[in-house]
Amino acid sequence: MLLRKVYGRKFIQISVHLSEKERRKNLERTIALSNPNLSPSSCAEAAETLVETDMYERSDVHGQRIEEVFHMGDTFIHGRNEESISRTIDRFVQAFFGKNSISPNKDEYGAYMAASASLRSLDLARQVGAAVFSSKGEIIALGCNEVPKFGGGTYWTEDDDPHRDYDDGIDVNRT
Structure with missing residues (x-):
């Protein structure tokens, strides 16, 4: 978040993911190579500490809190193998610099x-969207977190008497 505040729209975030198990194994291997005198259990413990720190570092105001920023990536890369990483980065860079194909x-x-479905709600606290696709990429369902309308459905801008939290001046998140 700090880098995004400093650089604004010039900041590009690349989010790389692996399963937690794969991340731990990679860290254990790296720690063991750097510290040949450590036991396998000590390497595993050190790897666990690093994974937890990366996810939830609350002790430092500018510490790492991956769970809060990962989803904000401009591109997402599966860190499984170098070929996949290289292909995804190459594709992103080409698209970023305007390759229209x-x-x-x-x-x-x-x-x-x-993300588009989430904008259906006027209430910023309710802006959550979901999209379910088939394996072929066909839309099966879209949904959002919007106030239900009495009698079914949800309110729309053109409705005569909407009763969304926003329209009624209610902030359900205020305590």
């Missing part, structure tokens, strides 16, 4: 549709 993949399109 690059279209979104299924995951990117799904994330876009979910």
